[in-house]
Amino acid sequence: MKHYDAIIIGAGQAGTPLAKKLAESGMKTAIIEKRIVGGTCIIDGCTPTKTMIASARAAFQARTAGKLGVVIPDVQVDLKKIIKRKNEIVDLFQASAEKGIKTTKGLKLYLGKAFFTGTKELKVEMKDGKTENLSADLIFINTGAKTIIPDIHGLKDVDYLTSTSILDIEEIPEHLVVIGGNYIGLEFGQMFARFGSKITILEKAPHVLAKEDQEIADEICKVLDNEKIEVLRSVTIESVTKTKNGLSVKIEDKSGARKINCSHILVAAGRKAQTDDLGLTYSGIKKDDKGHIIVNEKLETNIKGVYALGDVKGGPAFTHIAYNDYTIVYRNLIEKTKLTIKNRPIPYCMFTDPQLARVGISETEAKEQGLNYKVALLPMANVARGIETGETFGLMKAVVDAKTKQILGAAVIAADGGEIMSVLQMAMQGGITYEDIRYGIFAHPTYSESLNNLFMKLDD
Structure with missing residues (x-):
């Protein structure tokens, strides 16, 4: 059995930089990856999807440029070229991540599947067929999450797509049914609608984006409706069957029972932690009823x-959270800080167009907590920059403490929603009040300048 100072399981956005830092600090370190170095983000998450979304946005802008006086008569989507560009960017990022590991002194890369055989002992079934037995003083689990396949009658008997397999599809679906109206489902739905697919999104909850305020979900649905994307809510999916010409989905909603015929089905019903095959029972590591590894602050x-670290522990499943996990663990271990994950900001962005960006608490959460709060709301139709660029869908919303005037949370649906939200996040972290922003000077004409107008609404 080979012994290391530290072993990292999973070469994702937390595992890779952590392994390098620990090795650079003088620790004898190993990192184990069962699939491909880079993790979900680089291989089949953020990098490929946002690359393809950029292509979809370009197609949409070309088709709608006429409202700005620029007429483009024939817009064609070359899916093979889009996939090729996506693969080139993924390969570039992946190669860089793997090179970083292989060129770090004191860091050993094992390509294989790891599982616990003891408290701090692991067996690695290598891709080349060999087996390695390893142990370490420190072990870090960064195995991420995978797609949940819902228990729908007949689904496992058809060639459904996931957020991974759809990235390499060879043809634009004629009619794509998306199971799940959350962040992943909405991004893919709009993307393929812009590529030319007919889209039907099926959501079991009363509204899409279940964690968002109702008006935020409603505004996103207006965007989708404008692009003729059908969104069905409060849907029960009874079964999926093959047909002569494709697939059929039997559903029941407020309109009753009916069938939707389609060419492809995308399963986007959530993700679950990859802990089932880790042998946690042999290690004594505890997990919750959803399979997430339980951790302290x-x-x-x-x-x-x-x-x-990352998605495997539950909580917000975002790349930037996994990366922040790495920085906390590394600094605590090597720099002897006493950092925790308690009360850290949780910003995130859904890359529909316009984007939905969020940080802090929603109005629903403020109400549930019984806070003394006020809400500022500004439609993008009243934002000068949005009017000038022809991008008037969306809104800005902020929840503030009525007494201290601190910003408690914000949601921004806008063309550059993530950048606008980041301004508000910095204000929250710096203790800047909404009055400071209301009277602050921003460059004209920018989207951020309209934060003046957003907080002016609180004067009413």
């Missing part, structure tokens, strides 16, 4: 010296 499990 410093990301340590119930076993001293064993940590979990």
Whole structure:
């Protein structure tokens, strides 16, 4: 059995930089990856999807440029070229990540599947057929999450798509049914609508984006409706069957029972932690009823010296959260800081067009917590920059403390929603009040300048 100071399981957005930092600090370190170095973000998450979304946005802008006086008569989508560009960018990022590991002194890369055989002991079934037995003083689990396949009658008998397999589809679906009206489903739905597919989104909840305020979900649905994307809510999917010409989905909603015939089905019903095959019972590491590894505020499990980072531990499943997990663990271990994940900001962005960006608490959460709050709301139709660029769908919304005037949370649906939200996040982290922003000077004409107008609404 080979012994290391530290072993990282999973070469994702937390595992890779952590492995490099630990090795650079003098620790004898190993990192184990069962699939491809880079993790979900680079291989089949953020990098490929946002690359393809950029192509979809370009197609949409070309088709709608006439309203700005620029007429483009024939817009064609070359899916093969889009996929090729996506693959080139993914390969570039992936190669860089793998090179970083292989060129770090004191860091060993194992390509294979790891599982616990003891408290801090692992067996690795290598891709080349060999087996390695490893142990370490410190172990870090960064195995991420995978697609949940819902228990729908007949679904497993058809060639459904996931957020991974759809990235390499060879033809634009004629009619794509998306199971799930959350962030992943909406991004893919709009993307393929802009490529030319007919889209039907099926959501079991009363509204899409279940974690968002109702008006935020409603505004996103207006955007989708404008692009003729059908969104059905409060839907029960009874079964999926093959037909002579494709697939058929039997559903029941407020209109009753009916069938939707389609060419392709995308399953986007959520993700679950990849812990089933880790052998956690042999390690003594505890997990919750959803399979997430339980950690404390410093990301340590119930076993001293064993940590979990990123999606595998539950909580907000975002790349930037996994990366922040790495920075907390590394600084605590090597720099002897006492950082925790308690009360850290959780910004995120859904890359529909316009984007939906969020940070802090929603109005629903403020109400549930019984806070003394006020809400500022500004439609993008009243934002000068939006009017000038022809992008008037969306809104800005902020929840503020009525007494202290601190910003508690914000949601921004806008062309550059993520950038606008980041301004508000910095204000929240710096203790800047909404009055400071209301009277602040911003360059004209920018989207951020309209934060003046947003908080002016609180004067009413």
